[in-house]
Amino acid sequence: MPAPTGKVTLTPWVDDVPPYAHLMKATNLALPAALAGTADTALFLLRRPALFRSAPARALGSVAFLAVWITLTTRTAHEGSEKPTSSTVALSSAALAGNVAMLAIHVRHRVAAPRVFLGTALSGVALADCIRRSQR
Numbered sequence: 001m002p003a004p005t006g007k008v009t010l011t012p013w014v015d016d017v018p019p020y021a022h023l024m025k026a027t028n029l030a031l032p033a034a035l036a037g038t039a040d041t042a043l044f045l046l047r048r049p050a051l052f053r054s055a056p057a058r059a060l061g062s063v064a065f066l067a068v069w070i071t072l073t074t075r076t077a078h079e080g081s082e083k084p085t086s087s088t089v090a091l092s093s094a095a096l097a098g099n100v101a102m103l104a105i106h107v108r109h110r111v112a113a114p115r116v117f118l119g120t121a122l123s124g125v126a127l128a129d130c131i132r133r134s135q136r
Helices: 021-026 030-047 056-079 086-108 114-134
Strands: none
Touching: 030 056, 030 086, 030 114, 056 086, 056 114, 086 114
């Protein structure tokens, strides 16, 4: 414990480092969120092979989402718990924007299933974690 200097300290811990700081540096929530998003989108496409014949534009959109999720997964796995690059933050922002748009369309047409909410939540977690890690 440092010697009292007469100045008021606002944190209860020494050297302005919270006791859980090592956990904040080691946690990478974007990776499991991106993995779950990849798995969800891949399973969606695998379960509906007829979608490519009946609604090719919808299938192409899902393939594009799968590409975004796979890219986000590989980037967050490569970066680990280090500070993410600006392109990773932009990619997670694009994933969230796309999932919010998809959720809005599904809600408007009253066909929103839990899967659509899950994708939006997962992309939100990925973006929030990328922003949190970039603040270091």
